[in-house]
Amino acid sequence: MSDRERQRRKTAKLFRRVIRNTLSPKETLTVSEWAERYRVLDGTSNIQGKWSNDVTPYLRGIMDSFVDPAVRRIYFCKASQIGGTEAMLNMLGYIVTESPAPTMIVYPTDDLGKEVSNLRIKPAFRLIPEVKKVFKEQESKELELRFTTMTLFLNGAGSPSKLASKPIKYLFFDEIDKMGGASKKEASPFNLALERTKTYRPQEKVYACSTPTLRDNYIWNLHDGADEVRHYFVPCPNCGEMIELRFAQIRFEKDDEKQMSIAERAKTATYFCEKCGMEIKNESKPEMLRRGEWRAVRKRGIGAPRSVGFWINSLYSVFLKWEDVAEEFLKSYEDPEQLQNFTNSWLGEPWEDTKLKTTxxxxxxxxxxxxxxxxxxxxxxxxxxxxxxxxxxxxxxxxxxxxxxxxxxxxxxxxxxxxxxxxxxxxxxxxxxxxxxxxxxxxxxxxxxxxxxxxxxxxxxxxxxxxxxxxxxxxxxxxxxxxxxxxxxxxxxxxxxxxxxxxxxxxxxxxxxxxxxxxxxxxxxxxxxxxxxxxxxxxxxxxxxxxxxxxxxxxxxxxxxxxxxxxxxxxxxxxxGVRSLHLATVQENEQEEKPKQPRKEDGWIQNVDGWMEGYT
Known part of the structure; x- marks a missing residue:
């Protein structure tokens, strides 16, 4: 075969491949499918390497709601370290490769935006070849990431003028409860940023996630007021009933005589199914999560919801055991500040204290x-x-x-x-x-x-x-x-x-x-x-x-x-270091004390004065 003939066939193959790729319908992916195909996790994550939806299955429903044509606003009220930012990074990668359009993330401050840009967003994009090849990193700034097809803006909530200009199709709020409210001269940062999406309505998408603080702050109000509020239900490995994981179902030893350390009491923690009363072991959690599903617990109006609120607590984390949650509570319940942190960051619930009055x-x-x-x-x-x-x-x-x-x-x-x-x-x-x-x-x-x-x-x-x-x-x-x-x-x-x-x-x-x-x-x-x-x-x-x-x-x-x-x-x-002064004493006591035999007949968590008491 002559060189000319070989070159002719090579050219023909190239034309056929270009025509086939051009005329073939583009594969439609959901965000969770995109993440599993392309996302790579670096050393900042608990698990490195290719993204797997099986590690945090509850994020699948949140991410895929982003491509639901009916849903325009997604509010994720959550415990800390549960994956809200990772879900957002997957949505951002999806936008860049599958549906490029002007996008903005609003942070409480510019400094936090720069920190996340340098430590989370840029490193994540560098590990995804499909994103990296369109990422114009050399032309980008900390708060303005440029791609061949779009621009990603990062803004602090304290800059009203930046929040109220330029059209945006995709709008994200990370840790929205740390933002300030409205002033006498300006609307709230949330409302100012929403103004940017008018040009793209009704195709705009808004995603806000945060650990809650007070009941009247942003994320709880947004999630609670959504057209549909969803909680994650998992099957009990014993009876098969779909249940929610709730802190009230964790039982651990009481210690009226103060003879057990916090760690010893926490090790007796056991979770009991609210339906059948049987013990659920930590080892059952990964499979329960994989078989779980989001269910509507409250719905307003008829038809498909335009706004959806998702809520989840730390008990759903595959990285935590029942005893970890119990230990954090035992370390917190006597201290109002730490109890608020436990309520917000571990239970994913707003803190309510109407007694902050002194004379x-x-x-x-x-x-x-x-x-x-x-x-x-x-x-x-x-x-x-x-x-x-x-x-x-x-x-x-x-x-x-x-x-x-x-x-x-x-x-x-x-x-x-x-x-x-x-x-x-x-x-x-x-x-x-x-x-x-x-x-x-x-x-x-x-x-x-x-x-x-x-x-x-x-x-x-x-x-x-x-x-x-x-x-x-x-x-x-x-x-x-x-x-x-x-x-x-x-x-x-x-x-x-x-x-x-x-x-x-x-x-x-x-x-x-x-x-x-x-x-x-x-x-x-x-x-x-x-x-x-x-x-x-x-x-x-x-x-x-x-x-x-x-x-x-x-x-x-x-x-x-x-x-x-x-x-x-x-x-x-x-x-x-006043907050850590007691740790040396606790460690010293734990070394000196002999392990105590757990007493299964002793007390359980009881609901008193709103939700809990009886842990002295």
Missing amino acids: ADTVQDRETEEEEFVVPSWAVFLTGGVDVQETSLYYTIRAWGEYTTSQNITHGQALGFEEIADAMNREYKTADGRKMVVKLCLVDSGYQADSTYDFCVSNSDWALPVKGSSNPMRDRYKISKVDRQGSRASGMQLVLVDGNQFKDSISARMRRENGKGSWMVFRGCDEEYRQQVTAEHKVVERSGGKEKTVWRLKHSHADNHYLDCEVYAMAAAEMC
Whole structure:
């Protein structure tokens, strides 16, 4: 065969292949099918390699609702680390290769958007050949990822102008409950972003996922108000009935005499089917999940739903055992802050606490037998907080122990920073003579910033500047840097705190009886201090059709300087590791104690005062 003939046949084959590929109908994939065919997981995931829908079967229904022509809005209310972001990444990859169009993801802040872009989205796209070949990474920015056929925008919720321009077909919200609400001048970030989808209606798709916080925040309202609310049902391996996995069905040993460690009690955890009463072992969970299905538990209207709300808790995670959930609860139930985290992050339910009200009498009830300046015997370290005003400075010094137990040992009003230095550098003693000095003090830099920075530089071994955040933060505090040209403090650490979160903690602990985990004061604490630390209360505010709970002054001219001081002192304690102080004692006790024989006849979880009690 001549070269010319060989080349002619080769060309003919090429034309036939091009014609066949052009005329053949394109294979239609669902998002879950696309993920199983193309998605590759990297080292940031629990399981590396090719994506398998069998690992998290419940995500299949959520992902495939994205290609349901009737569904336009998908709301995923979930426990943490359950796969909401992974589902979103699969939807994004599907969009890029199968249905390219302008897309946007809204994050609580630009910084979080940049972090997710660099650590999650870009690495995921690089591992998918079909996406990588159209990904113009060199031309992309952190918040603007470009492809040959489309652009993916990432925006922080705090930039209203960016949320209200350019048409978008696909709109995503990640951790939507961390976003702020509407302001007096602007609609909520959620509504502003929705305006972008008008051009593409009714083909637009909106996906919002988050761990819930409060009942009146975004994700619970969106999921609960959807046309159809769906829960994941799995078959009991014993009776075959379809059931939901609920925390109330976990039973574990009671320990009235405090003879068992938390880990020992958690190991007795057993799950019982609500239908047949038989035990369901951890080993049965993977198969139960694979055979599970989403079912509507509430539906509004007739016909196919336009919005669907999905809800799921941590019991469905293949990476967790019943004892893991029980242990987290046992570590949390005595601490209001940790119990809220367990409710939100493990149960996937909103936190409701209508008792966040304190008065000066509440503080008086928290007085101990210790005199002012005397450090309690249980204290491990001291922290301080300083609120800077125009004519004076307010300060507090608080002792901290295991389980975030604390007591104010002194507070006062100073005329200058010299007095603050004297108070913080003074040696304070326990009743038996043990000496302590302040380990860390946070000094307010919001008012006299230059003076505060100079003071902190001169006392950098124990003082740091602090500033309250004007917007809700994902974390309780964040370490930033002083950016002040020509200042001695330029480059120094600056602590940003979410005052609302710390005030929640102070209020909750203040209402606990004196003892482990309580927030206490010295005997004979003065009225001025008591009034100031309770000068605010938590109220519901409505704006733009939304409600949110915030801390506000009870009276317009009330002073709250000592409350701010205590916020800074608690933030300093968390920076010093107060939350982990008890771990050494727990580990030591677990090594010393002999294993106890579980007593199957002892108590179960009981529903009292809303949902649970009886774990002492």
